[in-house]
Amino acid sequence: MSDLVTALRARGMRLTAQRRRIVAALGRLGHATPDGVAAEVARDGEAAVAASTIYRGLEALEELGIVAHTHLDRRAPTYHLAGHADHIHLVCVGCGVVDEVPVASASSFVGAIAASRGFRADISHLAVHGRCAGCEGHS
């Protein structure tokens, strides 16, 4: 039985076709806003899924640690599969480009706050803003 099913059942939750499609859509997209997920889910052949179901589904899956979200820009939250979150996002405020670096880059930082505050950081969906090499150059 899949991890997804196991995780859901452990909390008395159910694996519905819609939730499966949401997960599949995120797998295909990588990152997406709730709206984007809805659009992708609609493109998989079956009937469209109600917006409220998308929101509730993402929330449920996030609680289970199946998906996570981050804010790449000021507007909508961006969701992705937690398993796919093996990188940190570097968002350039100059040109909007989003680069990625391994989570290991921040291991010392994570270790420091764990030691000083007992805080266990989940940087699997961390977005760091700043300026990329290009934009920093012709600043």
Next chain:
Amino acid sequence: MSDLVTALRARGMRLTAQRRRIVAALGRLGHATPDGVAAEVARDGEAAVAASTIYRGLEALEELGIVAHTHLDRRAPTYHLAGHADHIHLVCVGCGVVDEVPVASASSFVGAIAASRGFRADISHLAVHGRCAGCEGHS
């Protein structure tokens, strides 16, 4: 002449009473959503400021580097004075508590991505999610 005026003028922008009040409100609040800023601005005696002015004002001030924003929760963005941003937020997904640690905690991380990608990270408004000591304990 204040930095605020200088920064604004350098871009042909103007220092209006409303912008001054927005900055003052943020100074009093520390962190606040656009809505929160509007409420605080309204409490300072003068007439209320239109919501659109709050949004446009925050955007303008952010471009100038006077204020910055971060996302403490999934919903609204949280603004603060850039000068007040001398810390990183640790947001507990378990209980919602927001702790702060000095930006120096992440200096090696910042240095690493600067070296490897030439990316100059601005962690003055970084929010790291995870679980605080308390929530991690009785997990």
Next chain:
DNA sequence: TTGAATGCAAAAAATTTGCATATTG
């Protein structure tokens, strides 16, 4: 069977936009 989940449609929030008017520089 039974409670969790969905669809739908309406309600709330949160932002944005157009434009005439007021203000700053």
Next chain:
DNA sequence: CAATATGCAAATTTTTTGCATTCAA
């Protein structure tokens, strides 16, 4: 004066809610 900002109100966009119905376990 000229160009930038504001106020207002309407239009969008995004997210949430209530409830009858469906469906997974």
